[in-house]
Amino acid sequence: MKRPQDGAVLDWWERARTLPPLERALHLLALFVDAGAEAIADWPIGRRDRALLAARAMLIGPEICATAACPACGTEVEAAFDAAAIAVDDPAENEAALESGIRLRAATSRDLALALASPEPRLALAQACVVAGAPRKRGWSEALLAEAAAALQALDPQADIRLRLTCTECAAPWSAPLFVEPFLWREMAGWARARFDEVDRLARAYGWREADVLALSPQRRRTYLALAAA
C-alpha cells in the first residue's frame, strides 16, 4: 500500500459526498492500492475492510476510538484499541458447501450493493454468492437462507468485526458490531476538516496556495504552523 498525497484524499472526499457509501469506500481504497475501484468491488468484504483499516492507519494512526451505547442503561461507552486487535486471518477455505450441494464464495462489495438494492436482500446476497449448484424445487427456504448466511459469515470473519465492551456505569458486558465503512466516513470528515484548517492557517500566515500547503509533509506543516503561531 502507498500513502497518497493529502490533496488526492481531499479530492476524493469532495467527490465521495455524492457517491453511495459502498462506492466511496472503494474509491478511497483505490488511492492506496494498485487496483481500481471496479477491481476492489470484487474483493471479499473482509479483505476490503482490512485494507480500509490499513489505509486509515496511514492517514490517522493505528489507534481506533469508537463509541457505543450500552444496551442495558444507554450510557455511551468509549472503546479504544489498536487496529491490529481486530485483524482476522482469512479462513483456509474460500468456498462453503450448503446442504443441497450449493457452493458459495465470500460476498463482495458488488454482491452487497446488489443485495441492498433488492427487495429481498438476504436472498439476493445468497444468490449472488453461488458458484455452483441450485436449490431443489422448494427454492430458497428460510432454513437454506439461514444456512447460507452462516456460511457467508464463516467464509469472511473479517467482515464481521465485533467489539467486546463493558459498560462503565452498570458493568453490563456486550458485543457491538463495528461497520468499517460508515465509521471511516465519519472519521474522514474530521480528517478533511483538519486539513482545510491547516491550509487556512498557513495561507493566512504565509500567503501560500492550497496546493503548496498540501504538498508539504504533515511534519513540515506542523512545524510551520508552530512557527506561525509563535
Ligand SMILES: [Zn+2]
Ligand atoms: Zn450500562
